[in-house]
Amino acid sequence: MNRRVTIRDIAQDVGYHFTTVSMALRKHPDIPERTRLKIEASAARLGYRPDPVLGALMSYRTELRKASYLGTLAWVTNYPSRTGWRAVQPFEEFFEGARQEADRRGYRIEEFWLGEPGMTPRRMAQILKSRGIQGLLLAPQPAVGTELAFEWDAFAAVTFGYTLAKPALHGVSNHHFRSMLLLVEQLFALGYRRCGYVEERRVDARVSYSWLGAYQVAHDAAGRAREIPPLQFNAWSEVEFAQWFDRYRPDVIVTKYPPVKDWLESRGLRLPDDVGLASPSLADRETEWAGMHENAVAIGRAAVSVLGDLLRHQDLGVPATPQRVMIEGVWTRGRTVRALQGAGGDAAAPEGSTTR
Template sequence: MERRVTQSDVARRAGVTRPAVTMALRGHPSIPLATQERIRRIAEEMGYVPDPMLSALASYRSTLRPASYHGTLAWLGNNLPPFDWREVTMFRSYYDGAVRRAASYGYNVEIFDFQAKGSTPEKIAKAFRFRNISGVLLSPQPGPSWELSFPWEHFSFVTFGYSLVRPALHTVAPTQFRAMMMTMRKLYEKGYRRIGFGCSFLVDERTDHHLLGGYLVEKALFERKLTMPLFDEEKADAPLFRKWFLKHRPDAIVTGNPRLLQVIEDAGFRVPEDVGLACPTLPEPDIDFAGVYEDSFHMGETAVDTLVGMIHRGERGIPERPHYVHVPGLWLEGRTLRDRHAPEKKNAGTAKRSRRSS
């Protein structure tokens, strides 16, 4: 049987120590990028593959001791006014989750921003290299269909959602298409039949139209037709909503923003007595609003899991085949829907509200 190629074999061919091979194959920042690439090329030419049993043993041993300091991960924002990712509940939770999970691997997370005074992509990349930062979490962009220029080839990147269209990077995102389908099915189960679409068209574009797609699929499967025009929550005020509502008479509305509850009440209608309301993209789990809670904190954790794995595998630059990690949400009953099969309850409470930004 042919002998397995070991890291010691690779080290002899490359003229380095075995620990240097180990660190190079893991993308350790103490090994120059050119050396890492040379060692990976030699390992590939020799047919080296990691021993799965030894890898599992090393992973097990690492869980038995506290995480040692490995370095810094960058959180790279793009706060082009008036946008600020820190003011968006879900985006802030991405960051908080990332910080928590990074600490478990022995990393700090430091914030950088494209819009900081005097910043350019080249200066930011230079700062990363000077600080031995090889992993970058790219925050959601100020708007949909965003394009960025950066020296990508030196770093491992993971981003969030679909606002960045070029380049296509490894991405962590909520399952918004399935969340909308789940929301629609819950409404049909509760006896609602005329369900209106009340999401911001801009937010829907940020989700790569996953919200509208899930809505239209369920409408087609259950009703076989689109029974009323779409309503853009982004431009909604009480008079505009009242006109749309009285003309089309929905018995329920799906929205991407819990703020629509206040617009409906200002228009003189009660939720859920006059109209049901559900949100497939809830930013918080405790607002008494029916819908799907996205758990953005967990998405931040998942992004770091993905990024650390890339660093260990030495994956840099724009991927040839970007991966999309979709994190499912959790259905919450809330108080903005009622069971239309059951007798209506009197004095139903109103739902607490949550601030959410597009």
């Protein structure tokens, strides 16, 4: 008798994690369409058939989890002000995604600010333990290289991005390197030939220099000389930008900094007719710019998923081998790049991305 084809068999065939395969087969909205179609094709080819008994059991367990309250998770922030982290739009979407997944799993999330008057790491740990809170979601830190002294052995913790240097905890982030690769591939497919990159050094550092590295790799992989050197600021300067632009004349600029659009328009340039703009990091609600949506809500949900597993297994303290979950970005053309030349539409999306 032939063995039943499982989700893990499909995962091995397509090279994705089995949880990605499971979500794709359930048509979960976090999975890009091209990824879903690839997984569905593999499932059909291998002869996969869902197990109705197992499916019913999983649905039953999910409903039980929804009905029971498991406890509180701490959303721990470290900005100079209590609400300073909310000024960065993706961070709010991280929180919203975390809240959604926490609610689904039977948790609720409560904010804790390390900057409260009189607060110390020891005092914070005492408060959390007295409340029976073991799970920590560490919001992104205000600066790269942050170190936090804390009673980690009593807690399970998950962080976002790369700004927390010590301790090295399990983390969740956008796949920044791949997002930039896909972004540059899309711009080349749209017919752009002189792509420039403009960013603040501290912002590149926040993503562990993944954007700068991927931008350079994408040019090399396409066999295109990097004729236009990246413009990296210690502090933004419209004068310095104008000098760089006049010297190299890019036909499209990759940047996360919104005022670049105003600088270009103040020079009489029309977007996207004269020059295009694309961002490697768009919040889910941003639709005007072209670029890569981070899927920030999905990142927040993934963080709670990781934390929930740690709590279930009582895997507390600083991990011996930190793991990182990276969420795929999604391409959107927006209104700041031109349509595909000669076709009047989007370029074909690279594998693993979708268009909006």
